[in-house]
Amino acid sequence: MKLLINSEILRNSINRLLSVVDKKNTRPILGYILFDIKNDYLELTATDLEVSAKLKLKTQINGTGTFCVNAKNLFDILRELPNADVNIEIVASENNLKLTCNFIEYSLVIASPDDFPKIEFNFNPTSFIIEPAKISELIDKTSHAISLDETRIYLNGIYFQEVNSKLRAVATDGHRLSMYETELVDVKKMDTLTTGIIIPKKGVFELKKMAENANGPIKVSLDESFLILSSDNDYFLSVRLIAREYPKYQAVIPSKTSFKLVADKTSLFNAVKRIKIMSNEKSNGVRIKLSAKELILSANHPSLGNALEKIDVDYNGKDMTIGFNAKYLLDTLSSLDEGEVSFELNNELSPVIIKSGNHPNYLGIIMPLKL
Numbered sequence: 463m464k465l466l467i468n469s470e471i472l473r474n475s476i477n478r479l480l481s482v483v484d485k486k487n488t489r490p491i492l493g494y495i496l497f498d499i500k501n502d503y504l505e506l507t508a509t510d511l512e513v514s515a516k517l518k519l520k521t522q523i524n525g526t527g528t529f530c531v532n533a534k535n536l537f538d539i540l541r542e543l544p545n546a547d548v549n550i551e552i553v554a555s556e557n558n559l560k561l562t563c564n565f566i567e568y569s570l571v572i573a574s575p576d577d578f579p580k581i582e583f584n585f586n587p588t589s590f591i592i593e594p595a596k597i598s599e600l601i602d603k604t605s606h607a608i609s610l611d612e613t614r615i616y617l618n619g620i621y622f623q624e625v626n627s628k629l630r631a632v633a634t635d636g637h638r639l640s641m642y643e644t645e646l647v648d649v650k651k652m653d654t655l656t657t658g659i660i661i662p663k664k665g666v667f668e669l670k671k672m673a674e675n676a677n678g679p680i681k682v683s684l685d686e687s688f689l690i691l692s693s694d695n696d697y698f699l700s701v702r703l704i705a706r707e708y709p710k711y712q713a714v715i716p717s718k719t720s721f722k723l724v725a726d727k728t729s730l731f732n733a734v735k736r737i738k739i740m741s742n743e744k745s746n747g748v749r750i751k752l753s754a755k756e757l758i759l760s761a762n763h764p765s766l767g768n769a770l771e772k773i774d775v776d777y778n779g780k781d782m783t784i785g786f787n788a789k790y791l792l793d794t795l796s797s798l799d800e801g802e803v804s805f806e807l808n809n810e811l812s813p814v815i816i817k818s819g820n821h822p823n824y825l826g827i828i829m830p831l832k833l
Contacts, residue, residue, distance in 0.1 A: 465504065465524075469540055469548045480508075509581055515668065557572060585690055590682055601670045602797055605633060609634070628645055642825075672699055676697075714813055716806075724777070734791050736769065738789070738792070746787045748760065749785055750786060784810050786828060
């Protein structure tokens, strides 16, 4: 079997799959990529058993065959090769892959494809399509609130749910919450999506990568255990869903608020960024003092000093001082576009609702910090 392919094309293809390859070395074969060579195209597959990806490439092939090669080792080689054709040859009697490019030669040990997990990308009849830009926006507006606490696995991803013909994405770590919705078109009713699914963090970022590289709509299919996607009919993704019940996030959203503050997003973001420098490294705590038409940001570091900044805002509620984790504020504000943002609240200890004038389908929640 012989395969001829441009080194840059193969390098970029391996690079797209490299983040899927198992990094924990739970099983040696999961550090490999499966090459499945057909008569007119090449399939590359990688998996860590939770997330799997397959890429199809058109190339010049003489013969058929399957083998596994160490992903990182192959990528390291391709990264050093010139932009030229690479010839890959498998000799049936040998357990080696012969790779040549110009006057450069490598001989790589390969593994049996029988040891590689059987990965299927099966789409069911209730599949639907969604624009890549909508997927990117759902993830960009919510992923910063994914919990890193591995003891609460049900929070280690984004919750997706179909609500009134809209796709809603929710992420929370218990201290903050981000929720965003986008319209769905021609979606058949699916009990699984109506109930809601939790896509793990790694799957979320592979899905975002797929959306960023897609040239057209993404096909989506799911069941109780897996989310299956394809783009451009040449890249396929399978994500094992988190089999847990998502918490009742609606309970933390105040049904009504008494006070509202409106500020310029950029001015507030830059002010928080500056004042955070003097906050405690552990809590990232900053104080926000609200009074008529004015917001005063301050922070005090016991061994470094303090900082204060005033910005003009639209606020006509009662005077109050609230503590916030500056990082949570920055994460939320950085996910929003330029323009006005609003803070809705009841008192110094109640959850604060954050909304954006440019994103009517966005809602954020940040819990105040006791300082």
